[in-house]
Amino acid sequence: MAAEAPSPAAARVVVTERRYLSRQTRRTIAFYTFIAPWLAGFLLLGLGPMLIGFLASLTNYNGVNLDTLQFVGLRNYERIFTADRDLGLAVSRTILWTMLNVPIWLVASFILALILDQAVRARGFFRTVFYLPSILPIVAIVWAWRVMLGQNNGLLNGILSITRGAPVAEIWLGGNNAIYSLTVISVWAGLGSGMIIFLAGLQGIPESLKEAARIDGAGAWRVIRHVTMPLMTPVIFFQLILSIIGSLQQFTIPMILAGGQLGSRPPDSTYLYMIHVNLQTFASQRFGYGMALIWVMFVVIILLTVIVFWTARYWVYYEADIK
Amino acid sequence: MEAQNTSKNSVSRRDFMKVAGAAAASGLLATHLSAFTGRSTARAQAEAEVSFMIHGGELSEEEIQVFHDENPGITLTRLDVDQTTLFARMAAGDAPDIWRLQYPEFPQLLARNLVLNLQSFFEASALLKLDDLVEPNNFYKATDAFNIGEGPIYGMIKDWSPDMTVFVNDGLFEAAGVDPVPQDAPLSYQEYADLAAQVTQTEGERVNVVGYFFNQGWIDRYWAAWLIPLGQGLFSEDFRTANIVNNEEARAMVKWHLDMAQDKVAFSPLVQSSAWAGPDFINQSVAMVQFGYWFSAFLRINALNVTGDDLTPAIESFQELMDSGKIRMVPAPSWGGEWSSPTITATAAVIYRETANPDEAFRVFEYYNAELPAINRADLGWGIPALRSMFDRLPKDGTYGQLMWNALENELPHTGTIIPANPYLPGGEPGAMGQAFLGKWEEYLNGNLSFDDLLVQIEEDTNDIIETNAFDMGM
Numbered sequence: 001m002a003a004e005a006p007s008p009a010a011a012r013v014v015v016t017e018r019r020y021l022s023r024q025t026r027r028t029i030a031f032y033t034f035i036a037p038w039l040a041g042f043l044l045l046g047l048g049p050m051l052i053g054f055l056a057s058l059t060n061y062n063g064v065n066l067d068t069l070q071f072v073g074l075r076n077y078e079r080i081f082t083a084d085r086d087l088g089l090a091v092s093r094t095i096l097w098t099m100l101n102v103p104i105w106l107v108a109s110f111i112l113a114l115i116l117d118q119a120v121r122a123r124g125f126f127r128t129v130f131y132l133p134s135i136l137p138i139v140a141i142v143w144a145w146r147v148m149l150g151q152n153n154g155l156l157n158g159i160l161s162i163t164r165g166a167p168v169a170e171i172w173l174g175g176n177n178a179i180y181s182l183t184v185i186s187v188w189a190g191l192g193s194g195m196i197i198f199l200a201g202l203q204g205i206p207e208s209l210k211e212a213a214r215i216d217g218a219g220a221w222r223v224i225r226h227v228t229m230p231l232m233t234p235v236i237f238f239q240l241i242l243s244i245i246g247s248l249q250q251f252t253i254p255m256i257l258a259g260g261q262l263g264s265r266p267p268d269s270t271y272l273y274m275i276h277v278n279l280q281t282f283a284s285q286r287f288g289y290g291m292a293l294i295w296v297m298f299v300v301i302i303l304l305t306v307i308v309f310w311t312a313r314y315w316v317y318y319e320a321d322i323k
Numbered sequence: 324m325e326a327q328n329t330s331k332n333s334v335s336r337r338d339f340m341k342v343a344g345a346a347a348a349s350g351l352l353a354t355h356l357s358a359f360t361g362r363s364t365a366r367a368q369a370e371a372e373v374s375f376m377i378h379g380g381e382l383s384e385e386e387i388q389v390f391h392d393e394n395p396g397i398t399l400t401r402l403d404v405d406q407t408t409l410f411a412r413m414a415a416g417d418a419p420d421i422w423r424l425q426y427p428e429f430p431q432l433l434a435r436n437l438v439l440n441l442q443s444f445f446e447a448s449a450l451l452k453l454d455d456l457v458e459p460n461n462f463y464k465a466t467d468a469f470n471i472g473e474g475p476i477y478g479m480i481k482d483w484s485p486d487m488t489v490f491v492n493d494g495l496f497e498a499a500g501v502d503p504v505p506q507d508a509p510l511s512y513q514e515y516a517d518l519a520a521q522v523t524q525t526e527g528e529r530v531n532v533v534g535y536f537f538n539q540g541w542i543d544r545y546w547a548a549w550l551i552p553l554g555q556g557l558f559s560e561d562f563r564t565a566n567i568v569n570n571e572e573a574r575a576m577v578k579w580h581l582d583m584a585q586d587k588v589a590f591s592p593l594v595q596s597s598a599w600a601g602p603d604f605i606n607q608s609v610a611m612v613q614f615g616y617w618f619s620a621f622l623r624i625n626a627l628n629v630t631g632d633d634l635t636p637a638i639e640s641f642q643e644l645m646d647s648g649k650i651r652m653v654p655a656p657s658w659g660g661e662w663s664s665p666t667i668t669a670t671a672a673v674i675y676r677e678t679a680n681p682d683e684a685f686r687v688f689e690y691y692n693a694e695l696p697a698i699n700r701a702d703l704g705w706g707i708p709a710l711r712s713m714f715d716r717l718p719k720d721g722t723y724g725q726l727m728w729n730a731l732e733n734e735l736p737h738t739g740t741i742i743p744a745n746p747y748l749p750g751g752e753p754g755a756m757g758q759a760f761l762g763k764w765e766e767y768l769n770g771n772l773s774f775d776d777l778l779v780q781i782e783e784d785t786n787d788i789i790e791t792n793a794f795d796m797g798m
Contacts, residue, residue, distance in 0.1 A: 060795040063410035063749075064435045068797035085784065086762060150597040152530050152608070167527035174592050175769070259599075265761050267592060282406060283758050284788050285749035288795075 050298075057291035064285075076292035089268060090276035093179065097272060098247040100183045105243055106236065108187055109194025114224065116195065117202045127199070131192035138189065142256040145185045149173050173257055178269035186253055190246075194239060201235035202228070230317040237316045241308055245301055249274055273297060371683040375691070376402040376409060376422035377672070381481065386696045390687070397683045413437065418675045420684040421691075424478070426462040426669035426742070427544070427750030433477060434468035434746050434796065439674040442475035444685045450693040451479070455710045458739045459483045462669040468746040469562065478673035479692050482706025484615025485664040485738045486541070487548065487655035488730070489515070490622075494644045495522055495532055495610040504611075507733065509654040509662050512549075512579055515611070519588040522610040534588035536600040536612045537580065543757035544667040546576045547742050549658035551665075557756065562745045563793065565756060565785040568778045576658065577760070577778065584768055592765045601625065605641050615666065616734075619652060619727040620705040627723055645723045652730040655737075665740035670706075707731070747789040747798065759784035 021029075032039075057077070060070045080087060116127050133141060148155040149172035160168040172181045205228060213223050251274035258266035266275055277297070281290025375382065382401050390399050402408070402419055412418045418437070432438050445453050456479070463478035465471045491504050499522045504510065510518075519534030537545065547557050553572055558565055567573045584591030596603055601618070603609045605626050612618065626641045644650050655664035672691065674684045691697065692709060701708045701716035704727070708714060719728040748755045759781040766772040772780075792798075 060791075062792060062795040064413060064431060064437060065796045066414065067435065068795065083787070085780070147597070151595045153597050157529075161529070167529035169528035169530065171593070171595060174595055174765075265758065268765050279758065283749065283751050283753075284755060286788075286791060286795075287410070289791075 053291045054295055056288055057295055059288045061288045061291075062285045063287050072288070076286075076289045077296070079289060080292060080296055084280075086271070086276055089271050090273045093269065093271050094248060094250075094273040097179055097182065097250065097270070098244060100179065101186055101247045101250075102240065102243045104183060105187045105190055105194060106239055109191050109239075110198050110232075110236070112191060112195045113198030113202055114228075117199060127195070130195055133189050134192035134196075136189075138252055139256055141189050142185065142253055145181070145188075146173065146257065149181055174267045174269070176269050178254075178257070178267045182250075182254055182257065182270050185257075186250070189253075194243075197239060198232070198235060201232050205231045233316045234318060237308075237312055241305055244304055244308065248297065248301055248304075251275060251278065370396060370398055371680040372398045372400065373421065373678075373680055373684050373687045374400045374402055374419040375672075375687060376404055376419040377691075378404050378423070381423070381700075382691065382696055383699075386699070389695050390690050394686060394690070397680075397686060399687055416677065418677070420678040420680065421672050421674050421688060423481070423670065423672055425750060425752070426666075426671070427744040427748070427754055429463060429478065429671075429673070429750070430465070430468040430471060430744050430746035431748070431750065431796075432673065433465055434798065437676055438477045439676045439678065439681060439684075440475050441477055441479075441674065441685070441688075444681075444688075445476055448685075448689060450689045451710070455712050457483070457707070457709055457711055458741075459666045459669050460671075460709055461741050462666075463671055463673070471743055472741040478671045479688070480666075480669050480671040480709045481692065482617075482697075482700050482708055483666045483669060484617045484706055485655060485734050486615035486667045487545070487613060487664055488615055488734060489653050489656065490604065490612045490614060490618055491651050491653055492604065492607060492610050492644065493649035493651065495524075495607060497649075499524065499532075499610075504651075504653045506651065506653055506730065509657040509664075511660075512656045512658055515656050516579065516583060516586075516588070519583065519611065520586060523588045525587075530587060530594050531608065533590060533594055533596075533603070533609045534611060535583060536590055536596075536603070536609050536614075537583070538600075538613065539590075539761060540752035540757070541667055542580060542760055543754045544742070545580075546573060546756075548663070548665055548667050548740070549576055551740055551742060552661040552663045553659045556743065558745055562747055563789060565782045565789070567756075567782050568775075572659075574778060577781075578774065580760075581764060581767060581774070581777075584764065591768065593768055606637050607641065613656075615668075615706075616652065616704070616727070616731055617706045619723075620703050622650065623704065623718070623723065646721075648722050648726055650723065650726075652727055652734075654730075654734060662737045663740055664734050664737040665742060666738065667742065745789070747792045747796070748785075749788075749792070755788045756781060756785045 058071055058073060060068075060072050060075075112130060116123050116130070120126075151157065151169050151171050151173070154172065156172065157168045157170055160170070171177060209227050209231070210223050213227050218226065250272055254266040254270040254272055254275055255264065255278070257270070258264040265271070265279065273293075274297075277290055277293045280286050280293060379401065387399050387401060390397075404423055409418065409422060424432070429438075445451055453476070456476075459480050460476065461472050462480070464474050464476045466474035489504070493503050496503050501518065501521045504518065515535060521534070522532065523530065523534035524532040543557065550556055550572060555566075555570065555572060557567065557573065567577065580589075583589035584593060587594050590596045590600070590609075597608075600609060600612045600614070601621055602625075604612045605622065622645065626638050627645050629638050629642070641650070654662060657663070672688060674681065674688060678684045697708060697710070697713065698716065700706060701713045702718070704718045704724075708716065717728060717731070718724045744750060745754075751758070753761060760777075762784075763772060763777050763780055767774065767777045
C-alpha cells in the first residue's frame, strides 16, 4: 500500500522545525557533545589542577600547614633563581640527557622502522618482538637492567670479565656512566612505540613515488634521502616534539634505578629536573616551591615547543604546502 | 572525648586548600568522590567507616575480614601507604582515620594539631593498658611538639626493633680468618670499621663480599642516636639550627660513614648493592648488616623456611649457617662507650584528629595493636611487640630462634632512649640532614668536595629547610 502523503500544512511544520536549527548549529552541537567527556576530564583533571597548582606556587603550602597558609607572592619563583643550590646540577643534567636521548631514540626507532618496513620474512613477528618492551611495566624493565648492569654481579661486567681475563666491576649505574645507562634503558624501552609510529608514516608513502625514483636511477639510499625522508618529516616533527617533552619530564627510570623510594636520590649524573622537583616537594616538604618549579618547567616546555614549531617551516614538508 | 578545635578564621584558606589538595592529587578526585559518597551512604545505614593507611603486608585481607566478622557496624578499609595521598587528603579535610608513620614525622603533625590525643581512649581500654606499653611507645607521648617522651599518648608503635643491632655471618668471618664478633657486649664503631676491612673480599676491581651495610636512609638518625649518650644533639636546643660543623663528635660520625664508603667496605656510590641488603646477606655478599630484630624474621621467612623449588644452592648454604648458629644478631655498636640500642624508626599508627568516628577508629586501633594482627606479627617475630604481655609469643624455636631470642634479651635493657625529632623538619627516610649528606657524598668521594665544605653544605641546606618550614608553619 502506498504511503499517505503529508498535507501541505504538516509539511510546512516539518520544514520549519528542521530549519529551527541550522545545519552548522547542529554540527556544532554534535561536536561539543562528542568532545564533552574529554573536555570535562581535561578541565577537571588537567586545567583545574594546573591553575590550582599555580595558586599553590604563590603560597607557603607545605602539605600540613593549612592553618598558617599565606600568600607569599613570587617568593618561590625568586628562590628558583637565587637560592636553590642543586638546581644548576638538575638543569645541566636534564639538558645533557635530553640531548642524548632525543636524537638517539629518534634515529634508532626510525632506522628500525625502515628495516621492518621491508618485505622480509616474519616481519610481523619482528615488529611484535621489538614492540614488546613498550608494553612491559617500566619497573620490571628497570629491574631487569639493574641485574644486567650491576657492579659486582652484573651480566655485562661478567661478560667483560671473561673477555678481559680479569674481574671487572665498572659502575654502570653510578658516576658518569649513569646517564649513558639511563639513555640505553630509556631508548630500549621506548624503541617499540617510536617504531610503530614511524611504520605507520612509512606505510602512508605511496609506493609509486619510490618506484618512479628507482626508474630514474636512484639507489636505495637516494630513495630514502630524497623520497622517504621528506615525506616523513611531519612524523619526525611529531616524534621530536613528544620526545623533547618526555625527556624533560623524565622521572620514573632514574628514580627506580636509585631505589624507587620516596627520598631516594639518584647519582649526580642522573639528577634530572623532575627528580629535583620530587625531592623538593616531598622530601623537603616544600609543596608551594615544588609547584613553582613545575610551572617554570611548563613554561620552558612551551617555549621549546614554540621554537621547534617555528623551525618546522624550514624542514618539515607538507604536501598541502605545494603551491 | 577531646573537643574538636576548629579555627573559624581559617575557613577561607581551608576551602581554598580543599580544592588545591584534591587537585594536586588530580587522579585522586574520583577516589575522593567515591569516598565521600560512600561515607554518606554508610551514615544513612548507621555503618561507621574507618580507613587505615597501612601496607598490605602489615594488615592482611584475612585480618580485615576477621575484624568485620567480630565488629559488625564498622567497615575497615585499608589504603596503600602514600605520602602524596595522605597530604592531599589532609588538605581536602578527608585524611585517613588512622595512618602509619615513623617517629620523625610525629612532632610536626602534633604541632599542626593533626593527631588525636589518645590518653582517655587508652585509660578506658580493656585491651591496651598504659602500663603494658613498652618504652619505645614514649616516642608518641608528648606535652607539645618540642617535648617528646612524656605526657599524654598520641600513637602506638605497631612493633619495634632496636634498629642498630648487627647481623653477622660467622661463616664469612671464618673464611677471612677473623675472630667472631663478641655476643655479650658491644664493640665500638671504629672496631666495626676495622672488622669490615678485614672481612671484605675483593678480586681485582670486583668486591665479592662487602664488609658492612648501614642503611643510607637512616644516616641522620644514626648520628642523632649516637649523640644522645654523649649528652649532645644534631640541633640547637630550640631546634632552629643544625649543629655539625662545630661539633667534634658529629664531625667524627659523618667521617666514619665517609671512611667506610671511601675504603669500599660498605655499600655506597663506590660499591653498589645489586638489590638491597636482605638478599645480599642471604647470598653471602655482605658479611655484616646493621638492621634490627625484624631482620631475623626476614631471614627466617626468606631463607630458613624456604623449601621445594624455591630452595636455591645459595639459600641452602645459608640455611646450613643458620642451623649451625653462624648467623647471629650481636649488640648495637657503641659510640662513646655506652651500650645504647634504641629504635630509630618507632613505626606506629596515629588517629586523625578530625576523624568522624573516633570511637570506631580506636576500636580498629585496638584490634590492630592487641588482637589478631598484633598476634600474627609477634608469632612471626616481625618486630618486638609493643605490649610486654605479648613478648612470650616471639619465636624461640630451633637453634636460630633461640639465638635470636637470647640476643634480644641481652639487648632489651639498653633500648629505652627516646630520640628527639626536629618539629621543623619533614620526617622522611632520609631526613633533611641525611638528604643533604647523600646529595653531596658522591662529590666528596670523587674528590671534588672537601670534608669541611661538605659539612658546611649539609648544615646550610638543613638550616634552609628549618627556616622555610618554620616560616611556612608560623612557628
